Amino acid sequence: MIYLDNAATSFPKPKEAVEQALHYIHNIGGNPGRSGHTLSLEAARIIFEAREHLAHLLHIKNSEHIIFTHNGTEALNLAILGLLKENDHVITTSLEHNSVMRPLTYLQKGKHIDLSIIQCSHKGELDIPKIKRQIKKKTKAVIINHGSNVIGTVQPLGEIKREIGDIILIADVCQTVGAVPINCETDNIDILCFSCHKSLYAFQGVGAMYIKEGIQLTPLRFGGTGSKSESIEQPDFLPDKYESGTPNTPGIASLLGGLTFIEHTGLLNIHHTEKEITKQLVNGLSSIHDVTLYGSHDRETGIPVVSFNIKGKLPSDVGYQLNKRNIYTRVGLHCSPMAHKTIGTFPHGTVRVSPGYFTTEEDIKIFLEAVQTIAVNNL
């Protein structure tokens, strides 16, 4: 079995993630911060520690500015729906995932926000001065996909923030967090949204976001927080303001384990290993006749996400043939129709290959041999 779908969710998970989650499930089990007994307190401690480790990874001074959500989509929805009001103008790019495009389209239709979409090149390059030219008096936010889930290109967040000044930068870092260094302080990021089950190695059902001090969002969920229980009004302090309801504590425990794994292994080591394996993948695919690779082939700055097609074959057929050989990729539009329009692969999409830290050279070798066979045979 060769798993090459880490951009959808990482697999396998490091043993630290599994062990932390099992420790919580077997020995703790309490509802965090709710009940004042030892098990409730121990559960709260796991969440506190996960927040502290995330703050360390992302260079965030106060960890209470990190909010746990149930996935990256919920984080992006909280950022977009919680921030934008009627008549606000927002700028985004043609590489965005539907977790950004759908809430924006919903607001555009229902609340009449003004939306500008910057067209990226077919290689996924974003012309940053173009953003500045789109800025209007009512521009509230710029939303940027940091690492493309279709072609793996990475945009320079710090440079974009410098260009837009005081306008709020919302960065979707679902594909990059844990895979490339992110520094909220030096890049002056306002809102960072991500899922935790990809390169942070948590189980599914955990996302998170960072909200810079001074930015007020309308919560998506109102309810119990274990704090200010005498009041029927939502608290306005962090992180409770945005975290009503019982969190996914076993998932957050796995996140704590995942973060410990990253710290022990070293983020730069992970980044380097994934870069090397991606180079092998890109070089191999480039040398197969009839294979078209999409996006930039500069693998110095990218992430391990590679899209390709075989001439004359549907990506779904290629994916099916790979699956028959127990090689798992993801085919189609990857929830990003606009990104596929940008690279010219709409509506059929591509075969996306996303190796991870645990992918071996041998895995890629077997994968490349399989693609070669599929390409030459009329299957």
Added chain:
Amino acid sequence: MIYYLLFFTIHDVLRAEKILKKHNISIELVPVPRNLSSDCGMCIKLDGDLNIVKPLLNAFEMDKCVSYDGKEYRSVPL
């Protein structure tokens, strides 16, 4: 003298605990006494010198601090 240090969030309780333990200050996390707050959370119980603790918690926005001499609870300014 015993002091109860009340915070707005469990996050801040745990953050304060981490800082105080780093400075070897002996504290205990206990449920918030019901006569101090109707909150259902935890607070820090300190059996010692408040003046040593105060500067360490400067950066916190605290709910309240209450002293207890065995008979009476008194609000203490921070």
